[in-house]
Amino acid sequence: MDLTKYTSQELNQLKKDIDKELRKRRKQDVKEAQKELKQVAEKYGLAVTDLVSGGGSKSGKGAASVRxxxxxxxxxxxxxxxxxxxxxxxxxxxxxxxxxxxxxx
The missing domain is CATH 4.10.430 (H-NS DNA Binding Protein)
Structure with a gap:
């Protein structure tokens, strides 16, 4: 894509439009991933939190590393x-x- 033909104003608007579209797609991707994760959990008779937390921690938090x-x-x-x-x-x-x-x- 040759961007040299656009003015600064047009490029800024394009950037805003791209950022808006990326946020929209991110939300769609999250919804789709949640749906797929729920299906996998159901397949194995698990809760989604069991998959996300690794199944070993009731709080969903792992052991913190030593700092x-x-x-x-x-x-x-x-x-x-x-x-x-x-x-x-x-x-x-x-x-x-x-x-x-x-x-x-």
């Missing part, structure tokens, strides 16, 4: 979710940065 690790005791880690463990609080009370404990992804 912070104790510098001297690698068995101590924290995901960054929930209450801060005592060792994190002690670390911060010493004026040290939480970023220093961050685990590289």
């Amino acid at each position: 912070f690790r104790h510098p001297e005791d690698p068995s101590k880690g924290w995901s960054g979710r929930g209450r801060k463990p005592a060792w994190i609080k002690e670390w911060e009370a010493q004026g040290k940065s939480l970023d220093a404990l961050r685990v590289d992804d």
Whole structure:
């Protein structure tokens, strides 16, 4: 498609129209995927949430990965979710940065 023949205004309108169409198609794709997922779940006698969560977790949330690790005791880690463990609080009370404990992804 040769876009050089369009004015800036026409290109901006075209972009808006494309974005609108993409949002519309995304909604259609989601509905179709939900329909297919429901059919697969029914085929195996499962709930859709069993397929989405992997079937192992009742809450639908998996175990969070460790984002912070104790510098001297690698068995101590924290995901960054929930209450801060005592060792994190002690670390911060010493004026040290939480970023220093961050685990590289």
